[in-house]
Amino acid sequence: MIEVKDVYKKFGRKPVLKGVSFTAEKGKITALIGINGVGKTTIMNAIMALTPINKGEILINGEKLHKGSFEKITFIPDAITMLPSMKIKDAMQFMDDFYDSWNQERANELLSFFRLKESDKIADLSKGNTAKVNLLLGLALDVDFLLMDEPFSGIDIFSREQIAEVFTSHLIEDRGVIITTHEINDIEHLLDKVVLLDNGVVLKEFNTEEMREKEGKSVIDVMREVYRS
Amino acid sequence: MNVKFNNRDPVYVQVIRHFKEQIAKGVLEPGQEIPSRRELANQLKINPNTAQRAYKEMEEQGLIYTEGNLPSKITKDELVLKGVRKELIMEAVETFIYSVQSIQVPLEEVLDLVTEKYQKSQEEGNV
Numbered sequence: 574m575i576e577v578k579d580v581y582k583k584f585g586r587k588p589v590l591k592g593v594s595f596t597a598e599k600g601k602i603t604a605l606i607g608i609n610g611v612g613k614t615t616i617m618n619a620i621m622a623l624t625p626i627n628k629g630e631i632l633i634n635g636e637k638l639h640k641g642s643f644e645k646i647t648f649i650p651d652a653i654t655m656l657p658s659m660k661i662k663d664a665m666q667f668m669d670d671f672y673d674s675w676n677q678e679r680a681n682e683l684l685s686f687f688r689l690k691e692s693d694k695i696a697d698l699s700k701g702n703t704a705k706v707n708l709l710l711g712l713a714l715d716v717d718f719l720l721m722d723e724p725f726s727g728i729d730i731f732s733r734e735q736i737a738e739v740f741t742s743h744l745i746e747d748r749g750v751i752i753t754t755h756e757i758n759d760i761e762h763l764l765d766k767v768v769l770l771d772n773g774v775v776l777k778e779f780n781t782e783e784m785r786e787k788e789g790k791s792v793i794d795v796m797r798e799v800y801r802s
Numbered sequence: 803m804n805v806k807f808n809n810r811d812p813v814y815v816q817v818i819r820h821f822k823e824q825i826a827k828g829v830l831e832p833g834q835e836i837p838s839r840r841e842l843a844n845q846l847k848i849n850p851n852t853a854q855r856a857y858k859e860m861e862e863q864g865l866i867y868t869e870g871n872l873p874s875k876i877t878k879d880e881l882v883l884k885g886v887r888k889e890l891i892m893e894a895v896e897t898f899i900y901s902v903q904s905i906q907v908p909l910e911e912v913l914d915l916v917t918e919k920y921q922k923s924q925e926e927g928n929v
Contacts, residue, residue, distance in 0.1 A: 738847070741843040741847060785812040786812040789811070791810050
């Protein structure tokens with residue numbers, strides 16, 4: 574489980590996170606939702622210790638963040654970090670060289686799942702396929718938690734569908750996933766849990782099925798209530 | 803398998819309903835193997851935990867059964883199967899009654915219409 578407890582973060586004088594708390598469990602898909610600029614990416618960076626926090630704590634499986642934590646979590650940024658001149662094959666090799674947790678077998682499975690050719694150069698890929706390669710590189714690592722920053726944004730509908738399919742497939746296994754998104758159309762049924770953020774605070778955290786069952790509300794219904802009030 | 807889910811009812815409830823409809827229509831036959839929870843999640847584009855929940859509930863209701871490590875199957879229990887059909891019919895009837903009552907139409911007026919419309923749409927192959 575990832576526990577974010579009362580986390581504060583300022584950039585200069587500007588507070589970005591103002592006491593954020595939520596949890597994300599293994600085997601579940603948790604979405605951090607909010608209009609842009611509410612601190613979603615900052616939270617992910619904080620979990621990865623890429624940015625120091627001013628107050629609060631973050632626990633992974635009950636332990637404070639330490640060097641070994643990052644063998645259990647990976648962060649997939651919203652844009653690919655590999656050089657455009659690399660072939661997919663080279664990017665995979667790069668990951669293999671750098672990470673002990675690289676799982677070549679899963680990487681190959683993902684290649685065929687996304688119908689990508691490893692001899693293709695990253696620079697020549699469509700936006701959708703670039704996003705798929707980006708995801709592949711993170712998903713192929715043997716980690717307990719995957720953090721994905723906006724995996725669905727700015728790509729065509731068919732790529733979106735294919736990426737959504739990963740979440741229902743065995744390729745995710747029983748790992749925990751946190752995604753950030755500002756748009757939940759057609760991924761609503763994939764989510765176990767939703768954390769609604771605004772202006773550096775958590776406005777609401779809920780389980781989607783429980784919300785439908787007990788209150789008969791969709792995620793969008795709740796968003797409307799929370800953000801429009 | 804293609805299901806249009808609404809966003810307000812629990813997805814697992816909608817999945818169970820879908821199975822009941824398939825059973826009532828005879829698309830799913832008694833003893834027929836059903837997809838694994840992963841396969842179902844993939845086919846319906848839903849969360850695997852939700853698929854799991856639906857199967858657990860269906861198992862408890864006796865709609866499906868599992869022997870050892872084999873894939874789950876549709877029940878062969880006649881009583882349960884008849885119950886499914888009855889339940890769906892009752893639901894449809896109740897919905898119908900509710901909408902007719904809400905516009906205050908007397909039963910006699912509507913029954914002939916139902917018969918007429920039903921026959922017509924069957925002739926046209928809409929059912």
